[in-house]
Amino acid sequence: MPFSTAPARSLLRRLFERWGAHPEGRKQLAAETEIATLPLPPQLILPLAQHIGAPARPLVQAGERVLRGQLLAEAQGMISAPLHAPTSGTIDGIGDVAVPHPSGLTGPAILLTPDGLDEAIPAESNDPFSLEPAEISRRVAAAGIVGMGGATFPAAVKLALGQKTRIPTLILNGGECEPYLTCDDRLMRERADEVIDGARIILRAIGGDEAMIGVEDNKPEAIAALRTAALRTAARDFAEVTVVPVPSRYPMGSEKQLITWLTGKEIPAEGRPADIGVMVQNVGTAAAIHRAIRFGEPLTRRIVTVSGGAIRTPRNLEVRIGTPLSALVEFCGGTTRPVARWVMGGPMMGLSIQSLDIPIIKGSGGVLALCEAEVAGRPEPGPCIRCASCVGACPIGLMPLEMAALIRNGDLKESVAIGLKDCIGCGTCSFVCPSQIPLVQYFNHAKGELAAQDRNKMKQDAIKQLVEARDARMEREAREKAEAAARRKAERERAKAAAAEAAAAKAAAAAATTPAKVEETTT
């Protein structure tokens, strides 16, 4: 590209776009530790719902021996993802276990006891550039790859979209704007080749022209490593992969913000990235796609950051999907002080969890043990002083203080009218609130209420339809009955009349001799 407006655009944005917040990164805790491999735990817990969409349907039975990479549960429906054995071992059965959920709910999961051999099924290696695009997305689907940044949307569904509409631009999200988390940082530093190759494979699958990797500028080593890798593997046949540093500002790693920053385009509120010719995939997803296509390896492991002020040695671990969190924490030396809050994911959008028996799933990027000082807050929220910090911080241009006031008064309709459904739940408003009002909690609550209302309405509509159908049927049946009865009656009458006529005819024949009778019948 001889001339680019990107630097000027970026400068203007830096000057005039003031959304977002600058949470303390605290990435140094784990950023300098190389990815270590966690030994196999005594048991793996594999929830059937690890992705957005329908849960997978189990194909194995208790007592069955499985090999690493073997399909354990298949995808069901349009949006779903299969599940594979992370190692060889015996299936203990399908149990109801604690899954990552805000209320500590349980869900069905396949339980697998590893045999320690880690024996794999034979895998086939491929040159992705000899594969048809549709074949690539089929294989990505078969490998059970979902968005590794936490969204866990099945990657192949997105790739298939690229075969339907023209998507020239691929953006790899290496923002990692959540504090503490460094798993993507380490991946980009240590396995830059995999990321770059993954980008090229995705480009081939969607028929794209260019790929950009957006990385926050607080990760200079990752940026350098990616650039080196892109340069080393550059070839004339390959599309260009550029690495673009973006400012470190939360939530830069949000799809909408990253796309706008890198391309200047805005996803329509009621549209998708594909509508503006862009696809976003996480760098971890790209690396997983690389392994799935090149080596036929399904998604059975991921990199997880174990950090937080209470962890003895914060570090980045490569773990099998299904490993309970307790195994990770133990490997990192346990905790050194009381843990005020366990968080799965990052501190801005992560889930507060109640138990360490919960397993790592495909979308888990971090486990944090936060001590009192890190979550320090006032015991209860203060009144809103209308400081408007939240208005300035909202990356979407909403007015969180007004939305929260409306929700508090139960006026969900009006809160939707001023943008509730556009809220991305990033939590920046809550973060900057001097009164520590849990704004994002209000919004999530309201969204849940609305969803429940919608479901209720759908249910009522369905019932109404059923009732109407039943009424119509009963009416029809009654009508048919009545008609049949009428018909029968008519027939009877006709028969009667015919009989009468016949009788009359007979009588008439006889009438020639008795005129008085004829008179009787004609009157």
Place this chain on the structure above:
Amino acid sequence: MTPVSSPHAHGARPVGRVMLLVMLALTPATLAGFWHFGWPAVTLWCVTILSAILAEAFAARMVDRSPMVMVADGSAILTGWLLALSLPPWAPWWVGALGSFFAVLVCKHAFGGLGQNLFNPAMGARVMLLISFPVEMTRWIEPQTGAMFTGFDPLAGLAITFGAQTPDAMTSASLLGHVKSEASRGIALSQSMTGHWDPMGFGLGQRAGSLGETSALLIAAGGVFLILQRIIGVRIPLAFLLGVALPAALAHLLAPDHYLPPLAHLLTGGVMLGAFFIATDYVTSPSTPLGQWIFGLGCGLLTWVIRTWGAYPEGVAFAVLLMNAAVPLIDRATRPRIFGRKRDGRSLSAS
């Protein structure tokens, strides 16, 4: 452990800290007020703030909250402080006390407490006092440099605040009041201002006026400190000053004998305090960026209009209150554009 919603980190200064920094920013101008107006000013300042604290504690009792906690957020102290700065420095104690009670109880708590009030409490109280007690509220004192240390001892200061007659020799008219009354006698500005207008001295507070409003430069310095601390934005103060200066400059250019020069407007009365500390009150100003520009410009423009054509020589308090009333409307009309949508709320179309 109970489930807690994300985010699991917080990055904002708590409300109490914000209030503390605002008070810190007010300190230089307040000290200058003490320096110029002596012990009575100190006494009045103390009385006003203590009354505000008392009123807040009373309100806390009324709503079954802990008085300690409610006073600790500092908002009532700040209200009392701002009110004190806008009073004539030698006003009697009951003016400060009554003003504080009115500000805290009527202007704030009657509306539902912190964050709920429509009108700026300090300005509401000031206007109430001005209308109810016009004599006490317009008795200005000639500044006595270093008055705190020469002439008046603390006891004499107490005596003045608590009822002694102010010696007539020490009273003086404010510039705005002076030119207004002179103009009503048909005397041109060029004449009436002679000897009364000294930009340099005014900037440093060498003029008759309210306790803490006179040191324009020190107030502005405090305001800039708050902007740098990111406690207040630049929009409202800048728009306020422009709203005063632009029409003033235009009018002065056209008819210098009838209209005060813009600098005189900026350095007198409560413009500086209003622009940096009053209009920027979070609760009573708009939340949207565009709304803040409109609000600031409106405050400035109304101030100039009231000063120029109104019955009162000073208009900051009235202007701020009028614009306060418009805030809900301004906020509604100036909502930011939502990401992925047009201004009218429709979704952008796919390109």
